[in-house]
Amino acid sequence: MFNIVLLILLLFSLLNALLTGRASEAGAAVLEGARSATGFALELCGALCLWSAILELAERCGLTKRLAAALRPLLRRLFPCSSREAPLLEALSENLSANLLGLGSAATPAGIRAARGMAGLGEAGVDELRLLVVLNTASLQLLPTTIASVRSSLGASSPFDIVPAVLLSSLLSVLAGLGAAKLLQRVWR
Amino acid sequence: MSEVLSLTPALLLGALSLWAFFHGVDLYGALTEGAKKGLCLMAELLPALTVLFAVIALLRASGLLELLERMAAPLLRRLGVPEETGLLMLLRPLSGSGALSAASELIKTHGADSLVGRTAAVMLGASETTLYVTAVYFSAAGVRDTRWAVPAALCADLVCFLSSAWICRLLWG
Secondary structure (H helix, E strand, O other): OHHHHHHHHHHHHHHHHHHOOOHHHHHHHHHHHHHHHHHHHHHHHHHHHHHHHHHHHHHHOOHHHHHHHHHHHHHHHHOOOHHHOHHHHHHHHHHHHHHHHOOHHHHHHHHHHHHHHHHOOHHHHHHHHHHHHHHHHEOOOOOOHHHHHHHHHOOOOOHHHHHHHHHHHHHHHHHHHHHHHHHHHHHOO | OHHHHHOHHHHHHHHHHHHHHHOOOOHHHHHHHHHHHHHHHHHHHHHHHHHHHHHHHHHHHOOHHHHHHHHHHHHHHHHOOOHHHHHHHHHOOOOHHHHHHHHHHHHHHHOOOOHHHHHHHHHHHOEOOHHHHHHHHHHHHOOOOOOOHHHHHHHHHHHHHHHHHHHHHHHHO
16 A cells, blocks of 8 residues: 555656656755665664663563553453453553553554454454554554654754643544444444 | 653653662663664664655655645645645555654754644654554454444544644644
């Protein structure tokens, strides 16, 4: 899918550059774009690594586990069928708490473990799997560390001042996703 | 408020270090190991960024991006969304590094504290790579019938983009 979009964008830019006589600028811009990526990545690297370090410390301090335990009552309501199985509930809470803390690399394996278990529970389980996917496609992260790092490397006066806006916007989108899921679940059988 | 927010990394680092120290967690070991993981992440990100920065630079220099933005502007403006974020909204559900590149380009071009730069940042921070995540989960679970999952997830993305634009306009417009 992304490949198709990429191909279309590339072909049409080439066409447009040729038709509007911007071929030489376009040729120079491709190389300049690729060159600027390394500088940008180097600028970003320090902040990203510091966040990764802080999150690793949080993980080793047991924050994920504590958060996971606190989330269980909520998950029992959202996933009544799957949460009857103890290992599934554990995978679900691990997935959600890693998502909240922004530990993407820990969230995905736990989520996949949950997804596999849910697929084995019949139609009710598969319906809850769809809900899990909808939850995972909405951003649940409490601290948008990557974009804050990008902002700080590109000269923001206060990289974190967008946090309240990000939290409100993700909350609204999670609610919209849950609402749409509940609604569509009823009509789409 | 913004004083406290700008202290976020330092405060978190301090609080967690204190906790780690009194609970027998190897503080320095954890931090350096975490930084190393960040470095690995960066190594994975750089090839994607290189390709995507080149593509976006081509899009911009060829005039196609401007053309597309002008075409989408009447609709987006009516919705209260800056038309410059069009490419970001197009790439967001498909590719995480694509969206990161598009947002970074906007932040660089318009300034990190500009309305467009902030809107791009909030949109990126408040959403996920919807179609990619869906593909990963359903294929791992071996379930083919995604049914209402994708429409519901895209509905959440739409709400995210609109609310991001509106909140930013309200706060910094």
